[in-house]
Amino acid sequence: MRHSPSGSAGLHPSAKFVSQRLALQPHSLHRPRRQGSQNGLAKSSFGERSNSNSPDLLGLLAENEALKQEVAKLRGIPKDQVTVAFSIEDYEQQQQQQQLDLEGEAASSSAQAPPQAQAHQAGAQALGRTDQLESGISWPSFSESPPFWKRPPRHQALNLGEGRAAREVPQDPCSFHIIHVTAEMAPVAKVGGLADVVTGLAKACLERGHQVEVMLPFYECLPEEEIADLQHELDFDAPKGAMWDGQMRLGSLRTQAFRGRIDGIPVILLRPDWRECNIFQGNRIYGGSYNELEAYLYFSRACLEYLLISGSQPHILHIHEWQTSALPLLYWDKYHNDGLKRPRIVLTLHNLDNSGECRQEEFAFTGLPGEMFATIDKALDERTIGHNPERLCLLKGAIIYSNAVTTVSPTYARESLSGGAAGWLQSTLAKPDLRNKFQGVLNGIDTAAWDPAEDAALPAPFTADQWQGKALCKRYLQMGLGMEVDPAKPLVVCVTRLVPQKGIHLIRHGIFRTLEQGGQFVLLGSGHADGEFRSLAEGQLRDHPDVRLLTLYNEPLSHIIYAAGDFVLVPSMFEPCGLTQLIAMRYGTIPVVRSTGGLADTVKDVDASEGDPSSQWNANGYTFVGIDEGSLNYALDRALQHYRDQPEWWAKLSQRVMRIDSSWDLSAASYVTLYKQIASY
Ligand code: ADP
Numbered sequence: 309m310r311h312s313p314s315g316s317a318g319l320h321p322s323a324k325f326v327s328q329r330l331a332l333q334p335h336s337l338h339r340p341r342r343q344g345s346q347n348g349l350a351k352s353s354f355g356e357r358s359n360s361n362s363p364d365l366l367g368l369l370a371e372n373e374a375l376k377q378e379v380a381k382l383r384g385i386p387k388d389q390v391t392v393a394f395s396i397e398d399y400e401q402q403q404q405q406q407q408l409d410l411e412g413e414a415a416s417s418s419a420q421a422p423p424q425a426q427a428h429q430a431g432a433q434a435l436g437r438t439d440q441l442e443s444g445i446s447w448p449s450f451s452e453s454p455p456f457w458k459r460p461p462r463h464q465a466l467n468l469g470e471g472r473a474a475r476e477v478p479q480d481p482c483s484f485h486i487i488h489v490t491a492e493m494a495p496v497a498k499v500g501g502l503a504d505v506v507t508g509l510a511k512a513c514l515e516r517g518h519q520v521e522v523m524l525p526f527y528e529c530l531p532e533e534e535i536a537d538l539q540h541e542l543d544f545d546a547p548k549g550a551m552w553d554g555q556m557r558l559g560s561l562r563t564q565a566f567r568g569r570i571d572g573i574p575v576i577l578l579r580p581d582w583r584e585c586n587i588f589q590g591n592r593i594y595g596g597s598y599n600e601l602e603a604y605l606y607f608s609r610a611c612l613e614y615l616l617i618s619g620s621q622p623h624i625l626h627i628h629e630w631q632t633s634a635l636p637l638l639y640w641d642k643y644h645n646d647g648l649k650r651p652r653i654v655l656t657l658h659n660l661d662n663s664g665e666c667r668q669e670e671f672a673f674t675g676l677p678g679e680m681f682a683t684i685d686k687a688l689d690e691r692t693i694g695h696n697p698e699r700l701c702l703l704k705g706a707i708i709y710s711n712a713v714t715t716v717s718p719t720y721a722r723e724s725l726s727g728g729a730a731g732w733l734q735s736t737l738a739k740p741d742l743r744n745k746f747q748g749v750l751n752g753i754d755t756a757a758w759d760p761a762e763d764a765a766l767p768a769p770f771t772a773d774q775w776q777g778k779a780l781c782k783r784y785l786q787m788g789l790g791m792e793v794d795p796a797k798p799l800v801v802c803v804t805r806l807v808p809q810k811g812i813h814l815i816r817h818g819i820f821r822t823l824e825q826g827g828q829f830v831l832l833g834s835g836h837a838d839g840e841f842r843s844l845a846e847g848q849l850r851d852h853p854d855v856r857l858l859t860l861y862n863e864p865l866s867h868i869i870y871a872a873g874d875f876v877l878v879p880s881m882f883e884p885c886g887l888t889q890l891i892a893m894r895y896g897t898i899p900v901v902r903s904t905g906g907l908a909d910t911v912k913d914v915d916a917s918e919g920d921p922s923s924q925w926n927a928n929g930y931t932f933v934g935i936d937e938g939s940l941n942y943a944l945d946r947a948l949q950h951y952r953d954q955p956e957w958w959a960k961l962s963q964r965v966m967r968i969d970s971s972w973d974l975s976a977a978s979y980v981t982l983y984k985q986i987a988s989y
Contacts, residue, residue: 441466441768441777450790457865461767461784468769468777469762477515477973484983485519485622486510487576487651489611491604491631492593493524494757495863496534496570499593500805501751501887502628502658505716508754509979510573512972516980521622523611525603526566526579528589528596535575538568544617546580546610547675556672561585563610565618571757578610601666604631605673611635612643621650623987628656630664633706634674637681640709652986654979655710657703659884660730661809664702665689671700681705691732704736711986713737713746714979716885717906721748729882729905749979750909751885752972753894758867760895760966765867770896772966775959778871778896785872791828792853798827798951800944801873801897803866803888806835806859811902814879816840817937818944819855825948828854832869834861873897874958875930875947879940883907889929890970896962899929900947902940907931910970914961915946924968928961 444464448456488510492503510520532538545560562581569575580587587603590596612635615622627635636653671678678700681687687705692698707713715721723729725738725746737746756762760778761771767784770777779795786793800822804810815831822829831841838859845857858865870876876892878901885906889899901907911929912919919926930943951958 441780445767445780445784447767448784448788450788452788456784456788457765457862457868461765461868465764466769467762468771468774469759472761475971477512478977479517480980482984483517483519484513484624484980484987486513486521486624486626486983487615487620487622488520488522488626488628489608489632489635490522490524490628491607492628493522493570493573493575494754496530497524497527497593498863501716501885504754504887505656505658505751506628507571507573507757508752508972509976511571511754511756512752512976513980514573516976518980521574521576522570523576523578523614525588525607526564526577527593528582529591529593530577535568535570535577538566541565541567541576542618544613546578546606546613548606548609549672549675556669558672558675560675561606561610563614565614576614578607578614580606580610601664601670602673605634605666605671608632608634609638609674609676612638612648615651616643616646616648621648623650623652623989624654624983625651626654626656627706627710629658630662630703630706633664633702634671635706636709637687637705638674638676641680642676650988652712652988653710654712654714654982654986655706657707657713657715657724657884659809660703660715660724660733661882663704663731663733666700666702668697668700690735701733704733707733707736707742707746711745712982713742714749714982715746716748716751717909718748718750719908720882720884720905721746723882723905729884747982749975749982750906751887751890752975753887753890753970755894755971758870758891758894760871763867763871765864766871767868770871772896772963775896775963775966778962781868781871782874785830785868786828788868789830789856790853791830791856794828796952797854798822798825798874798948799830799872800827800875800877800900800948801830801869801892802833802877803869803891804831804833804835804878806833806837806841808836809881809883810835811879811881811935812837812840814902814935814937814940815877816844817940818877818879819844819849819857821937821941821944822948823852823854825945826952827948829857830855830869830873831857832860832862832866833857834859870895870897874951874962875900875944877944878902878907880904880907881935886910893928893965893968894970896966898947898958898961898965900943901929901931902935903931903933913943914950928965928968 444462444466446461446463488506490502490506492499492506494503494507497503506522510522514520542565544563544565546563547558548561549556549558561584564579566577566579567574568577582589585598586596587598587606588596589598594600625635625639627633633655636655639648639651639653666678668678668682671681681700682698684690686708687700687702689699689701689704715724720729724734730737736742760766761769763769766777766781768777768780782795782799783793800818802815802818804815806812819829819831833841841857842859849855849857870892873892874897876888876897876899878886878889878899880886880902883905889901889907889911892899899911901911910925911931912926913929913931914927916927930947932939932943
């Protein structure tokens with residue numbers, strides 16, 4: 309094994325909890341109230357008082373006043389500019405803690421803690437001071453309503469990123485005008501990784517000096533308060549077919565175009581007239597009561613119509629997934645001839661599972677007849693040849709009509725060309741005249757949005773060098789979910805859509821295997837298999853102190869879970885890229901993954917004998933290949949064992965994976981090279 313434990317090297321030998329009197333912020337004062345994390349819950353240093361059943365609130369407040377005065381004098385500032393960290397919240401917290409203590413829910417004290425717990429605590433303590441971090445946390449309780457992830461985790465904000473040197477972003481010599489056309493965009497219209505990729509790539513290209521815009525449906529559920537400078541720009545009639553008395557009739561749909569900025573990225577939002585249709589209405593991105601195929605065919609056409617009317621001539625139209633796949637067909641066979649001359653088209657395939665099947669008459673929702681594209685060299689679905697009627701496949705058409713086609717990792721690209729990942733579309737991708745325009749570009753993640761040093765969703769920020777906040781995040785999650793508070797128990801997390809692609813049976817098995825091995829498991833998932841996990845949570849695993857299965861979608865909670873976890877489980881049956889393992893590593897959480905697609909590109913087993921030692925992805929997690937339970941056990945068992953037996957080695961691994969550069973920098977450079985190859989000037 310290559311991962312032999314390295315003793316205590318790397319841990320600060322003399323580090324221990326040191327209480328401090330004055331806080332780092334100029335005008336705030338922290339009391340020396342936490343004396344270590346002895347029982348998983350912090351103990352107040354106001355020992356005599358907090359041991360009493362009725363803490364003297366007035367006494368504490370009077371003491372606060374005295375301290376305020378002292379600091380004001382020391383700093384030469386008015387007393388009311390001094391804030392004291394020990395406040396009503398602390399008092400309530402103290403009470404809460406006493407309650408928990410009384411109920412015996414706190415973990416055992418460090419004197420009683422098993423040696424591994426002490427090692428994990430010591431690791432956390434040795435890597436920095438915990439008291440400042442701890443003092444600002446509003447510790448959660450299981451009985452809290454609304455739940456803890458719906459309110460700020462700290463009553464005193466803390467940002468470890470302040471003062472950090474700004475990241476230097478290389479500027480590209482040529483500047484392109486790029487418009488992404490997409491059904492999803494993080495954070496306002498996110499269902500999965502597509503949304504993250506659009507926002508991350510758009511931001512990275514903006515930073516490199518390009519002009520970038522995103523065209524997105526103006527879904528009814530978009531939170532308008534998160535769209536800066538939202539303004540109505542123009543109204544236009546988008547040509548559109550509509551079913552009327554069982555007949556497709558060609559007409560148009562009045563459409564409003566809005567402009568604004570989402571997460572700093574300029575956006576163009578298109579909204580159909582809701583007096584005439586219910587397209588994009590409802591409280592979710594997908595699954596409204598409208599016809600989805602009709603909605604995105606309309607949207608693809610409306611985007612081109614908008615560009616023509618507004619006179620915009622971007623260099624690149626970057627489209628994503630089947631939802632926008634009609635666009636290249638409409639562009640090259642119509643709009644390019646109508647005067648929209650400059651754009652060239654890049655298609656990114658995020659998941660080949662849904663190829664956009666479309667009957668010929670349905671294509672007429674775009675306002676153009678489907679027969680125009682029903683030939684083998686265009687969009688005809690080859691599986692339907694000889695059927696009556698023959699169908700179209702939007703993704704096939706887009707692969708043929710786009711100037712360049714990418715998918716989201718090199719391995720998934722290979723699997724699409726030679727394995728089964730692309731299904732019948734493999735023959736289209738592998739056609740000699742198309743093969744050269746297809747490549748895999750590994751996704752990055754938005755390292756500003758996923759930054760444990762500055763993440764406002766976390767109870768305690770942390771970095772690879774100041775790592776102690778991670779242990780506090782774990783304790784916070786354990787407390788908030790009412791689990792056993794124990795730093796020594798390996799915590800396996802899984803954040804996922806609950807669909808067959810994600811390996812539902814292995815997630816289920818992973819839960820039980822983790823429990824058998826003395827670990828803890830937290831699942832945050834939503835999707836088709838919600839019911840299965842909900843019944844586990846409410847039945848067999850109900851009240852189990854080591855497992856919580858949360859069948860919901862919640863972004864802030866996902867941040868806390870990534871930060872709190874020791875391991876993230878990603879047992880996907882196939883995975884074009886996978887973002888959860890990248891995000892988890894950014895938060896020091898070690899991936900346990902099935903080696904497929906992008907997971908195979910980004911996670912290499914710590915025990916593998918071959919690998920590229922110079923690669924940042926080398927020896928950074930645990931992998932398995934088979935789709936059976938035994939294969940998962942092989943990876944998971946080793947992970948849990950290493951965590952227990954070699955805590956210091958594990959801590960270093962966690963810190964090392966945090967330093968991996970998974971930003972969009974490299975991937976954006978690859979996309980810009982691609983744009984350069986196909987752009988028309
Ligand atoms: P996919 O796009 O196939 O769902 P990815 O790994 O590419 O998978 O991206 C998943 C994204 O969705 C990640 O940002 C992940 O954190 C997020 N996510 C998935 N499920 C949930 C959930 N239940 N709650 C919050 N975020 C989730």
